[in-house]
Amino acid sequence: MNPGDLTAPDIEWIALSPSLIVYGAAVVGILIEAFAPRRVRYPAEVVLATLALAASFAAVVGLAAGDRGTSKSQVAGMGSLAVDGPSLFLQGVIVLVGLVSVFLFAERRLEPAAHGARVDSFAAQPAAVPGGAAEQEAIRAGHTTTEIFPLLLFAVGGMLLFPAANDLLVLFIALELLSLPLYLLCALARRRRLLSQEAAVKYFLLGAFASAFLLFGIALLYGYAGTVSYSGIRDVVAGNPASLDAGLASTMGNDALLLIGGAMVLMGLLFKVGAVPFHMWTPDVYQGAPTPVTGFMAAATKVAAFGAMLRLLYVVLPGTRWDWQPVLWGVAIASMVAGAVIAITQTDVKRLLAYSSIAHAGFILAGVVAVSEDGVSSVLFYLAAYSFVTLGAFAVVTLVRDAGGEATHLSQWAGLGRRSPLLAGVFALFLLAFAGIPLTSGFAGKFAVFRAAADSGAMGLVIVGVLASAVAAFFYVRVIVLMFFSEPKADGPSVVIPSPLTMSVVALAAVVTLVLGIAPQYFLDLAGQAGTFVR
Amino acid sequence: MNPENYLFLSALLFTVGACGVLLRRNVIVLFMCVELMLNAANLALVTFSRMHGNLDGQIMAFFVMVVAAAEVVVGLAIIVMVFRSRHSASVDDASLMKL
Numbered sequence: 001m002n003p004g005d006l007t008a009p010d011i012e013w014i015a016l017s018p019s020l021i022v023y024g025a026a027v028v029g030i031l032i033e034a035f036a037p038r039r040v041r042y043p044a045e046v047v048l049a050t051l052a053l054a055a056s057f058a059a060v061v062g063l064a065a066g067d068r069g070t071s072k073s074q075v076a077g078m079g080s081l082a083v084d085g086p087s088l089f090l091q092g093v094i095v096l097v098g099l100v101s102v103f104l105f106a107e108r109r110l111e112p113a114a115h116g117a118r119v120d121s122f123a124a125q126p127a128a129v130p131g132g133a134a135e136q137e138a139i140r141a142g143h144t145t146t147e148i149f150p151l152l153l154f155a156v157g158g159m160l161l162f163p164a165a166n167d168l169l170v171l172f173i174a175l176e177l178l179s180l181p182l183y184l185l186c187a188l189a190r191r192r193r194l195l196s197q198e199a200a201v202k203y204f205l206l207g208a209f210a211s212a213f214l215l216f217g218i219a220l221l222y223g224y225a226g227t228v229s230y231s232g233i234r235d236v237v238a239g240n241p242a243s244l245d246a247g248l249a250s251t252m253g254n255d256a257l258l259l260i261g262g263a264m265v266l267m268g269l270l271f272k273v274g275a276v277p278f279h280m281w282t283p284d285v286y287q288g289a290p291t292p293v294t295g296f297m298a299a300a301t302k303v304a305a306f307g308a309m310l311r312l313l314y315v316v317l318p319g320t321r322w323d324w325q326p327v328l329w330g331v332a333i334a335s336m337v338a339g340a341v342i343a344i345t346q347t348d349v350k351r352l353l354a355y356s357s358i359a360h361a362g363f364i365l366a367g368v369v370a371v372s373e374d375g376v377s378s379v380l381f382y383l384a385a386y387s388f389v390t391l392g393a394f395a396v397v398t399l400v401r402d403a404g405g406e407a408t409h410l411s412q413w414a415g416l417g418r419r420s421p422l423l424a425g426v427f428a429l430f431l432l433a434f435a436g437i438p439l440t441s442g443f444a445g446k447f448a449v450f451r452a453a454a455d456s457g458a459m460g461l462v463i464v465g466v467l468a469s470a471v472a473a474f475f476y477v478r479v480i481v482l483m484f485f486s487e488p489k490a491d492g493p494s495v496v497i498p499s500p501l502t503m504s505v506v507a508l509a510a511v512v513t514l515v516l517g518i519a520p521q522y523f524l525d526l527a528g529q530a531g532t533f534v535r
Numbered sequence: 536m537n538p539e540n541y542l543f544l545s546a547l548l549f550t551v552g553a554c555g556v557l558l559r560r561n562v563i564v565l566f567m568c569v570e571l572m573l574n575a576a577n578l579a580l581v582t583f584s585r586m587h588g589n590l591d592g593q594i595m596a597f598f599v600m601v602v603a604a605a606e607v608v609v610g611l612a613i614i615v616m617v618f619r620s621r622h623s624a625s626v627d628d629a630s631l632m633k634l
Contacts, residue, residue: 168595169595172602173602187613197616205565208606215599216549218580218595223582223583245588251587
């Protein structure tokens, strides 16, 4: 070959189709924003996003049906992306969560019509000063921010890449690709815009800080192994690199690079899942962000970040498991205890759910530290179960409103069960699933992760986990008692009748919660088959 | 010259940036400190690339520059938006959600 010749990269288009469809649709969405007249943007974006995510889900199912998750799993895209069981399973969950989130984003029956135009829960003109003349003008003109749909698609695209990343460069790009749209989406609330902007600033600064740590960790791991590919690093950690040169010989004995680098990368991922001590952003961002965004972020980011963490720990760093296992034990215990205990003192529904998500990050970590195939499949199942419960719970929060918008203070929820028993009943179902009561998906998930942890000898972790679940059950049940057994307030909030969009979200989440709770076996088997990483 | 010295410089820059994020109060300065951390990582990547004699680290540094540029776009948009509504760039003022 002449030096000037380039060999075209060999891309497996079929294997990568789930994410490629989403990127393509996101770019088309941006073009619609740029060129289409304002009144067709909303229907065009909603249809485009829905179709793209449905097509992407179909692609995931097609790949899984073609045994690409089990016997035919492969490393695609010149060694940079893994198409295997865990990545396909998590991509399926993420795409479904994204699809359902589109419905939440598109809901236009909750806010009162502004000057005859139906509006959603996003700011009319995000750049305008809250309460200023420009904002009034935008509201009068009936403007809406339809850019949320391409932003959602880009975030979903990053999340699809994150658990599939098979080298450190893709890991970093995927992290940024999923984070940057989320920072923007956090800032776009129609009501309480100062809170929303504050949430965006906090999320952005802390997120950028965490990704800088992740990047420096990547630099150190690269320095240690001389390669950014996962398999290459694993070989160097195991002590048998593919080729040994002078540079590698001088760095691969340096465990400080490996341990500090691995710790910093892990720190970046633990920040994304919101585990203690990297959880500080969670309550503020969950509270301030528009509730549909909170639901999407809480559900999908956790799935993607745990997927990336599993692959990093199980594929790249299994050789150092004696170093990272005790650390993750500590993080898991701290998350479970701190999340459950602090949640008791919360008075805001969204903050309560935020602390509960911190506790759940701890429960999932208990499955991660098991370091077994059971551990992987239990985490996969837990993530699928948890993401739908979370999405459903936040969808319910969008419906309980008073004149000032969503009524998120817990005291306002008193007696909700007497006014709208159906909605309060569904919310109670989600809370019971969070608490891990039998016959809900939460129980099956918790049982799976704790059994995997116990089988790997982590009894202490399981005991703390069960105790933390008991503490957590206390405040979930307290909310249920508040909804059903206290007198409604005279000026309390009312439940808005939503369009079929939000109704279908809540119904789907409730069905998934019940099905995964009553008949989990099929899905446990599915997760069990998907538990092997391609090497 | 021994390339290891560049690694010490990069660790120093990273630490300066991290301390800046933790200690300073102005959003813009915080953001500059984050950029400093990213560039410290770039320096480390390029140095390791030189030590190992392959190009992975240098290619990665290019990607980091692009990502940092995208981050500036998003970050400054958010910061300017907040400054417009609050007339302040101090992170201590952003405390509406403090209990």
